[in-house]
Amino acid sequence: MNGVILYQSKYGAAKKYADWLSEELDFPCVETKKARISELISFDTVILGGGIYASGITGLSFLKKNIDSLKGKKIAVFCCGASPYDEDAFKEIVKHNMKDGLEDIPVFYCRGSWNMEKMSITDRTLCNMLRKAVSKKDPSEYEIWEKALMAVGDDKCDWTDKEYLKPLVEFINK
Numbered sequence: 523m524n525g526v527i528l529y530q531s532k533y534g535a536a537k538k539y540a541d542w543l544s545e546e547l548d549f550p551c552v553e554t555k556k557a558r559i560s561e562l563i564s565f566d567t568v569i570l571g572g573g574i575y576a577s578g579i580t581g582l583s584f585l586k587k588n589i590d591s592l593k594g595k596k597i598a599v600f601c602c603g604a605s606p607y608d609e610d611a612f613k614e615i616v617k618h619n620m621k622d623g624l625e626d627i628p629v630f631y632c633r634g635s636w637n638m639e640k641m642s643i644t645d646r647t648l649c650n651m652l653r654k655a656v657s658k659k660d661p662s663e664y665e666i667w668e669k670a671l672m673a674v675g676d677d678k679c680d681w682t683d684k685e686y687l688k689p690l691v692e693f694i695n696k
């Protein structure tokens with residue numbers, strides 16, 4: 523079996539998981555932005571991973587655009603967010619992202635990292651605005667991601683853990 527890992531990562535979490543997967547499965551890693559569909563045709567397995575931004579999985583548009591050319595291959599998606607895993611919230615993420623021909627592709631969650639200092643000014647401003655808006659809500663009404671955002675504050679956190687990859691590796695080796 524041969525395969526390839528495509529990843530899009532702004533602050534390094536999805537890249538870290540892609541590198542771990544690469545070590546574990548012996549598949550090469552390619553940044554999704556640099557991937558060419560013509561170069562993927564020879565692989566049996568394609569794994570695509572990306573960070574979650576405002577509930578969207580980055581890089582997924584590549585899969586949407588090329589899903590017909592990838593027919594017959596084993597495909598899996600992983601995504602990294604700052605939220606702790608929550609079944610209902612994850613189902614929502616999957617429903618929101620896996621449309622337009624992607625419905626049958628399995629998706630795996632790997633918790634990422636958080637570092638306000640490393641963020642671009644735009645992202646930091648967005649997060650601060652969101653925090654301000656969320657702080658007006660009753661904490662019992664926070665969404666999972668909002669709860670995580672409020673809890674983490676300005677702290678640096680790294681929740682990346684190889685353990686998160688176990689179900690994905692199992693699926694690939696099945």
Ligand SMILES: Cc1cc2nc3c(=O)[nH]c(=O)nc-3n(C[C@H](O)[C@H](O)[C@H](O)COP(=O)(O)O)c2cc1C
Nearest residue numbers: 531532533534535536573576577603604605634635
């Ligand atoms: C502007 C912004 C929006 C985000 N939106 C979400 C979100 O909707 N859900 C979530 O769980 N995490 C969210 N995050 C946290 C990132 O998904 C998390 O930091 C992840 O590790 C990023 O992966 P990457 O470093 O590979 O890009 C957001 C972060 C930023 C900066």
